[in-house]
Amino acid sequence: MRYIRCNFCGATNLRSRDLCRRCGGKIAINPKSSLQTAFAFLVAAIIFYIPANIYPILETSKFGTPEASTILEGVIAMYKAGDYPVAMIIFIASVLIPILKFIVLFYILFSLWRKKCKKLEQKIWLYHLIEFTGPWSLIDVFVVVILVALIHFKNIAIIPGIGATSFALMVVLTMISALSIDVRVLGEKCER
């Protein structure tokens, strides 16, 4: 192909250029470095997924007795209370989507690495889906921020747990991993 799309601004550039004619960013495809960066951030994200789910995301201390709840415990509590839609939203956004994202990112990285061209369009669609839904996993972290601000009594204190920090870090690292994947590599290598 004669032309290449700038990842940053979307401009069409001649292949022979080094820098984008419009935004001045680098336009050359460098499959190796983008793969390594994305992989490193993905592994880091998976590491943080563990404390994010084991440690409490919210700790309440009622009359001095601390009570902690992890994301899953929160979902179960809401389900038992009858808040089915919200329990579902939280479960999908905080537990399911991160795992699905890890799997999809691994799958895409593997295809990039092995230059597999099967189901190219689905892969690119999945990539865009992940890029779009990525930050929505932060709902749980923001809920903690909101509850901490709203609920303050003499005898009830709400404390954000280690889980919340790990969770936020996990989401940010996954986002950076997804953003450092150059989907053009998929498109390029497989073009006819």
Place this chain on the structure above:
Amino acid sequence: MKKEKDLLICPRCFTVHKKLPLSKRHEARCQRCNEVLLRGCDTLEWRVLALSISALIFLGLALAFPLVDIDLGGVSSSLNMIDAISKLWGDGYLFIAIFALFVLVLFPLLLMGTLLIVSIAMILRRKRLARNLLILATTLSHWSMLDIFFVSILVALVKIYEYAQIRFDIAFLALALFVFIEIYLTRYIKLEWYWERWERL
């Protein structure tokens, strides 16, 4: 030979298209995958100018005033974004406090401020300034998360509505309007289309 400027590559399937003049209220779609490539708009920069000013006003209101008041067993409290962040900071949750400060306050403010100056620079045909700021706006657009925060408020309230009386304040409406405008300016109109417009200044 066709010029680079006259070609458009689909972000989804990488098919190369030739640009045709696009009248307003029309959209160009990819021939292969049907992705929207461009939407016609003659007055993009004026629209961005008006909307980014409104968005900054709404954001100012949302930051300055409490969003929600609750009454929990006779004790009332209110949700104010700046207070919430400084409370987290005061309690020693530095990472979450700094993260929230950036994605909920600084980045949204900077993004809208940048889009405002971009529109002015485009109206005044200051191409260099507009280009540098468009680069900044493109980077910032991934990291402004007030839309997510807005949904989080609703989720948090569902968690406590059985025990508490909830009253929405005017600032909550301002936040909703900000989110609406932000989605319009950065998702409905894609930032790439600002670049297309910039090219034809």
